[in-house]
Amino acid sequence: MTASALAAARGAVIALGSVVGLALVVGALPWLSGDDPAQTVLRARSAERELDPAVLAAIRQDVGIPDDAVSGALGWLAGALHGDLGRSWVSGAPVADSIVQPLGISLSLAASAAVVCLVCALLLLAPSLRRAAGSGGGVGGGALATGALLGALPEFLVGTALLTALGVHLGLAPTSGWSGPENIPLPALALGLPAAGVLGRVLSGAVDATLAEPWVRTWRAAGFRRATTAAAVLRRAVAVALPQVVLLFVGLLGSGIVVETLFAIPGLGSTALEAVLAQDLPVVQACVALLTLIGLALGAAGMLAHRRLLGPAMRDGALTPGAAGGAGHQRWALVVTGLLVALVVAGLLRDPSSVALSERLGAPSAEAPFGTDELGRDLLARFGHGALLSIGAALAISAIALVLGLLVGTARARALAALTDVLNAVPPVLAGIIAAAVAGPGLLGAGAAVCAVAWIPLAVHARTLAAEVRAAGFVRAARALGAGRARILLRHVLPVILPPLLRHALVRIPHNALALAGLGFLGLAAPHDSAEWGAMLSTSLPYAESAPWAVAVPALGLALLGLVAGLARTGR
Missing domain, CATH: 1.10.3720.10 (MetI-like)
Structure with a gap:
C-alpha cells in the first residue's frame, strides 16, 4: 500500500471513529443531563398524564429506550448502516x-x-x-x-x-x-x-x-x-x-x-x-x-x-506567498478602539444593578446617556460591565482556537483533517445543549461549546496556507538540501502562516461573541439578568419598537468590536 493510500485509509478510520464518538455523545444526552428519557417523552406526548412508574415502563418498552448510552448509540449505528434510522420516540414515525x-x-x-x-x-x-x-x-x-x-x-x-x-x-x-x-x-x-x-x-x-x-x-x-x-x-x-x-x-x-x-x-x-x-x-x-x-x-x-x-x-513549486499589508488602517482601528474603551470605562464607573421601575425603558438623558432597560437599570453601566464578560470570553475563546487551529492545521495528517470536517458539521447550538446538559446553562458551558467549534475555521485556514507554503520553491529547495519536517515547519512554514492566522483569529473575536450571544438568545449562556451583551439583546428584543435604544446599546458594542477587528486587517 502506498503512503498516499495509507494516509487516506487512516483518514477514513478517524472519520468513522469521529462519527461513532459523536453518536455516543449525542446518545448520552439524557444520561449526561440526569433526566429520565421516558419522563421527557411522556411530557412531549401528553403534559397532563402523571408520571406513573407503570406508564414510564410501558414507554421504555414501547419506544425501545436503551438501558445505557453506549448500547443505544451502537444499536442505532448498526441500524443506520443498513438504512434504518429508527423511529421517533415521541411520534413513533420512521425517522427517515x-x-x-x-x-x-x-x-x-x-x-x-x-x-x-x-x-x-x-x-x-x-x-x-x-x-x-x-x-x-x-x-x-x-x-x-x-x-x-x-x-x-x-x-x-x-x-x-x-x-x-x-x-x-x-x-x-x-x-x-x-x-x-x-x-x-x-x-x-x-x-x-x-x-x-x-x-x-x-x-x-x-x-x-x-x-x-x-x-x-x-x-x-x-x-x-x-x-x-x-x-x-x-x-x-x-x-x-x-x-x-x-x-x-x-x-x-x-x-x-x-x-x-x-x-x-x-x-x-x-x-x-x-x-x-x-x-x-x-x-x-x-x-x-x-x-x-x-x-x-x-x-x-x-x-x-x-x-x-x-x-x-x-x-x-511556482508559488511565492506574499505578505498582506494594511498598516494604513491601523489609525482608524486605534480610534475605534479608543472609543470602545472610553464607553466601557464610563460604564464601569456606574452602578449596573440599581433597579428603578419608575424609570423603566427611559429614553437617553443626561442622567442615563444610553437610556434604561425594562427594569429601569442604567444601560451605559450594563454596557460597560457586560463588555468584561462578552469581550473577555470572546478573547479567551479566540486564543484557545488559534492554538488548536495552528496545531491541527500544520500537522499534515489527513486523519486530523477528517476530524476537522466532522466537528465542523456540529451546530454550535447543539454543542451548547451538550455543554448545558453536562455543566448546566451558563456562560462557562457556553464558552466551552463555542470553543469546541471555533478552532475549526482557523485549522482549515492554516491547512490551506501550509499546503501552499510547502509547495513553494524555497521550501522544496530546503527539503532538497536535507532539511527535516520540524525545521521546515519552524523556519519556513510558521513564519509565513502565523501572521495571517493571528489576524484571522482577531477577526473571529466578534464572531465568537456573536456565537455566545446566539446561545444566550436561546437561554443556554449567561442568565437573562446578566449584563452580557447577548443576554441584553435577548431580553431587550421584545421592546425593540417601544425602546429601540435598549437593543441598540449591546448591538453598538458588537459593532464597535467588529470594526476594531476588521480595521486591524485580515490575513490570507
Whole structure:
C-alpha cells in the first residue's frame, strides 16, 4: 500500500471513529443531563398524564429506550448502516421519513443564504479589487469597515429587524412558516448578511496577500489589462478562501437553528432542536449524522477545488506567498478602539444593578446617556460591565482556537483533517445543549461549546496556507538540501502562516461573541439578568419598537468590536 493510500485509509478510520464518538455523545444526552428519557417523552406526548412508574415502563418498552448510552448509540449505528434510522420516540414515525422534508428546507435556506453571502462579499470587494489590480494598493478601508459591521450583527437581530420592518409593517414577505420560495428572502438575508461580513474579511485578506506576490507586479509592468489582472488576482484569492467558503456553507446549514426558530421554519435545525429538548434521540442522531456526512463531503470538495484552482503551481513549486499589508488602517482601528474603551470605562464607573421601575425603558438623558432597560437599570453601566464578560470570553475563546487551529492545521495528517470536517458539521447550538446538559446553562458551558467549534475555521485556514507554503520553491529547495519536517515547519512554514492566522483569529473575536450571544438568545449562556451583551439583546428584543435604544446599546458594542477587528486587517 502506498503512503498516499495509507494516509487516506487512516483518514477514513478517524472519520468513522469521529462519527461513532459523536453518536455516543449525542446518545448520552439524557444520561449526561440526569433526566429520565421516558419522563421527557411522556411530557412531549401528553403534559397532563402523571408520571406513573407503570406508564414510564410501558414507554421504555414501547419506544425501545436503551438501558445505557453506549448500547443505544451502537444499536442505532448498526441500524443506520443498513438504512434504518429508527423511529421517533415521541411520534413513533420512521425517522427517515420525518427528516427528508426538513433537510430539503434547510439546504434550500442555506444555499440561498450562501448566494446572498457571496454576492454581498464580492460587491464589497469589487471597487477595491479593480483599483488595486490596476494601480496598486490594498482593499479599501470602506470595504473593510462595512464588512466588519455586517459580520458583527447577530443573525437573530438582523432577522428580527427584517421581520418587523419588511414582514410586519410593509407586508413584503411572509413572517413565519414555510410554504414555498416566498418564505426564503427574509431568513436568507438574516443568515447571509452577517456571513457576508466574515467572508468579505477573509477574501480581503486573501486579495491583499495576492497583490503582494511578485507576479502581480510583473503583470502590471508588462501592461496587462486591468480586468485581466483583476480576474487573475480574484482567482488566486478565491483559491485561498474557497475552503473557508465551503466551511461557511456548512456553518450556515448548522447555525440556521436560531433563524429557523425565529421564523418558525420547520428545517433540519429546528427539528434537531425540538428533538433535543424532547430527548427524541433517534431524530437527533439522524440530524447530526446528516450534517456530519454533508460536512465531510463539502470539506473534501473544498480542498480538492483549492488544488484544482491553483493547478500546476501546487506541483511545480511556482508559488511565492506574499505578505498582506494594511498598516494604513491601523489609525482608524486605534480610534475605534479608543472609543470602545472610553464607553466601557464610563460604564464601569456606574452602578449596573440599581433597579428603578419608575424609570423603566427611559429614553437617553443626561442622567442615563444610553437610556434604561425594562427594569429601569442604567444601560451605559450594563454596557460597560457586560463588555468584561462578552469581550473577555470572546478573547479567551479566540486564543484557545488559534492554538488548536495552528496545531491541527500544520500537522499534515489527513486523519486530523477528517476530524476537522466532522466537528465542523456540529451546530454550535447543539454543542451548547451538550455543554448545558453536562455543566448546566451558563456562560462557562457556553464558552466551552463555542470553543469546541471555533478552532475549526482557523485549522482549515492554516491547512490551506501550509499546503501552499510547502509547495513553494524555497521550501522544496530546503527539503532538497536535507532539511527535516520540524525545521521546515519552524523556519519556513510558521513564519509565513502565523501572521495571517493571528489576524484571522482577531477577526473571529466578534464572531465568537456573536456565537455566545446566539446561545444566550436561546437561554443556554449567561442568565437573562446578566449584563452580557447577548443576554441584553435577548431580553431587550421584545421592546425593540417601544425602546429601540435598549437593543441598540449591546448591538453598538458588537459593532464597535467588529470594526476594531476588521480595521486591524485580515490575513490570507
